[in-house]
Amino acid sequence: MTTTTPTKQEYRLQNLSCASCAAKFEKNVKAIPKVQDAQVNFGASKITVIGDISVDQIEEAGAFDGIKVSQSPTRSLEKSIPFYRKTENILAGISLLFVVLGYIFGAWRGETDPLPIGMFIIAILVGGMGIFKTGFRNLVKFEFxxxxxxxxxxxxxxxxxxxxxxxxxxxxxxxxxxxxAYSMDKARQSIRQLMDIAPPTATIKRAHGEHFHEMELPTEQIEIGDILIVKPGQKIAMDGIVINGLSAVNQAAITGESIPVNKTIDDEVFAGTLNEEGALEIRVTKRVEDTTIAKIIHLVEEAQAEKAPSQQFVDRFAKYYTPAIMIVALLVAVIPPLFVGDWQHWIYQGLAVLVVGCPCALVVSTPVAIVTAIGNAARQGVLIKGGIHLEQLGHIEAVAFDKTGTLTKGQPAVTDIYTAEELSQDYVLQLVAAVEKQSQHPLAKAILKKLHDEKLTELIPTDFQSVTGKGAYATVDKQIIYVGSLKWIATLAAVDEKITEQVKKLQKQGKTVVAAVSNDRFIGMIGIADQLRQESKDVLSKLSALKVKHTVMLTGDAEPTAQAIATSLNMTDVRASLLPADKLMAIKDLRTEFGAVAMVGDGVNDAPALASANVGIAMGGAGADAALETADIALMGDDLTKLPYTIGLSRKTLRIIKENIIFALALKLIALLLVIPGWLTLWIAIFADMGATLLVVFNSLRLIKTKK
Structure with missing residues (x-):
């Protein structure tokens, strides 16, 4: 007997108006036969359903809120209906007209006249019909x-x-x-803007037999291996590799980099980036649903669905808060008149307590702030994979950094050239570069880069031989040139004490030394070091200003190299010669000492440490699947300056969430205290509820303006 796996399907939602409506909608969908599970993502305005279900059934479950459902692909999104064209807003406008007429007729014929009362009844029916339908249905089910x-x-x-x-x-x-609804839509625009980044169609060349045919296709129909043709000023529609052309590409949409990046043959490009200057031909390497921008959209939406600790607390609190308010309202309506009489006045007060006690502002206090912050971060090139990580980052007391590729560029460069007195630096560099030309070692690349930067002529080597663990040699310019470690070179030629002292000095500075011999004569040496990122020192001082108590470098490099980098950064805590398991233990020790710890690394070698930290932050998430998967937060543009921005954003978000909860409860408490002297009116009640909700939402929207 075979069992079929239940289908999992995502649907886009329109008109999802409030957080409590989302919870009710989710409950209704779960109650549908053949549905095994359902999860509403309020921030992204979508629902994920496991089971056999139709769009009509989902819409029926959301009929109480006028929810519309579409089974659209992840990349597309229906345009939102303008504020003034929404049916409920038009009805509110008509309701206002009849309220005004009611007041005019009341002033003319008196408040108790049937004409003004009739106007007010029409205003109630027109503006409140949708409210009453849902209200009566809920009342029957005892849902409040x-x-x-x-x-x-x-x-x-x-x-x-x-x-x-x-x-x-x-x-x-x-x-x-x-x-x-309008302000929530504003908060959701962060995802809508991400979705609009990549164009829906593209011009491609596809092989048909021996010939290529150009055609314009929707991106969903473009296959891996197709050739994308991108003209100047056009957006790149798919991830791929440049196979022809040279251009500057603006990658701000993906990485947050403000300066365009030069792209030439064999360079990687991303969907949604803007080709600024030259024409490019790009071989497509990923399907539309696997592109970097598609992954970012998916992860941002999932991040908004994951409830942060403060949101979980608010949800639990609201669960008990609403019944408590109903009991208070009942007591206000019944107890005082037993002693002082005036049933009408106190029933009215009880009704006002019901209105003022609505938990709307409280329920929405956290999700709007989280949605806005995560969307803002995505636009700045920072991918935060959940409200929980955003909140945890706000509590960070210590930050651990990997060295290579994080505090440094991860690209060795030539820093010093010393030669025998009669030889020029340029000539020694040419000789050494000629031997290293055949090598794949990172140090060889640094030497060749220096040769090209100095615009020196390449000499041609012959009879190249590699000596494992020592170096290499070749015939260059009619002499045998040996290049390698000083220990090996010292066995081939005499090395005086002055050179040995100079080598020790370079090694203390964390530099690697490559020495060279011509036939049997020492001719010079080259100092090579990983280059410190220009921004590293500034980032560390900004972290200190953000009240991060401790920063530490964790590296697999030898002590002298690590110490040299740390000294230039004024870092006091350096832990060198660490294996991945040692980094993991170091993070555990830091957590014991400081509590909340963030680890910043490259997302591949540092995976155990990233996983063990309270918040794992990966450098250079764009195009690096491992970084996107292992870290809680990815700095997409390999830009360390985004770290202080992200910590600052998380702390501002925490502050705004606290303010929201205080606003929501304080306004209601003040209004409820008006019951004691009997001053609470329905007007004040609705203003307290509306004011608290709008205050919370607009306070959260301040996060949109947070910049790097």
């Missing part, structure tokens, strides 16, 4: 959300003859919902 509380409050107000206030409350509630 804001719409249920509003329905009870409006019906209660109508029963005790407060038609005017009931109409105004319905209108204000409609306005608050419209503004909340």
């Amino acid at each position: 959300d804001m719409k249920t509380l509003m329905t009870i409050a409006v019906i209660g107000a109508a029963i005790i003859g407060e038609w005017e206030e009931a109409a105004v409350v319905v209108f204000l509630f409609a306005v608050s919902e419209a503004l909340e």
